[in-house]
Amino acid sequence: MANSKLDSLDFKILKMLSLNARKPYLEIARSCNVSGAAIHQRIQKLYSMGVINGSITLINPSAVGYDTCAYIGFFLNDPSKFNEVVDRLKAIPEVVECYFTTGKYDMFVKLYAQNNDHLLSVIHDKFLKMGLGRSETLITFKEVFKRQIPINEVAED
Template sequence: MANQKLDRLDKQILKLISEDARIPFLEVARACNVSGAAIHQRIQKLTNMGILKGSQFVIDPEKVGYETCAFIGLNLKNPESFDEVVEKLKGMPEVVECHYTTGNYDLFIKVYALNNHHLLTFVHDKLQPLGLARSESLISFHSPIDRPLPIVDMINADEEDL
């Protein structure tokens, strides 16, 4: 995928809204020394380019009862069933990420479960019927780094670097 051409203003806007998605556009405009209309236009441009993919509130899974976070590597018996398996994974609320990967797994997923028993039941009752040759689960004890893409470095980067 080709890199999109971003100027300094685009990068400033991305930095500000990545730090606080609820920042008012007029505050972004003041920080960037441009009009509010210019910010609206730039946000629309960044959205149309596919760089911005909406905004959302981030819910702390543990605070709403999901005590177990796990990463699960999946090996499919039939690798041709990728699309079918991914569609089924999309219907499982426990699955919050799914990646096609190189290496030891066909797919790598991130899952939240209420507890270890819920995770065991999820793997046994929901994942195994997908036609897995095998799976490997890694439980995360804690995530000391969890952040969006750091836009800070992009502002000072040369256009050719992006």
């Protein structure tokens, strides 16, 4: 369900920022035919509403020595320990994403390792000590594409 407090200007701003988070506010202002101050205020409003959570620099993992990307589904021995397991996973720098899921797994994580030996080390030396039930690991060959969600203005009823 779309946030009813967003108007067409908000959606234009979000679309531009989703394509380039470093786009200058004045450039956005010119494209939207409003002042730079208005864009600055709108973006601050989008942050305070929680619509924008931040902006990041995307680093190519292979360029800094992390050639193996893996997804691991965990089966927890005790699902009530989810928060404890999450806290322990946060302490493992190779884990970059973590999800509580429905279906086959209790949890699903994405991690990067320098190579398959490093991945095995993370699994054996870090995950096994967490008291998890069992896990299933999927190693990716190559990221084909990655993108933001589509930003389209939602028609009001």
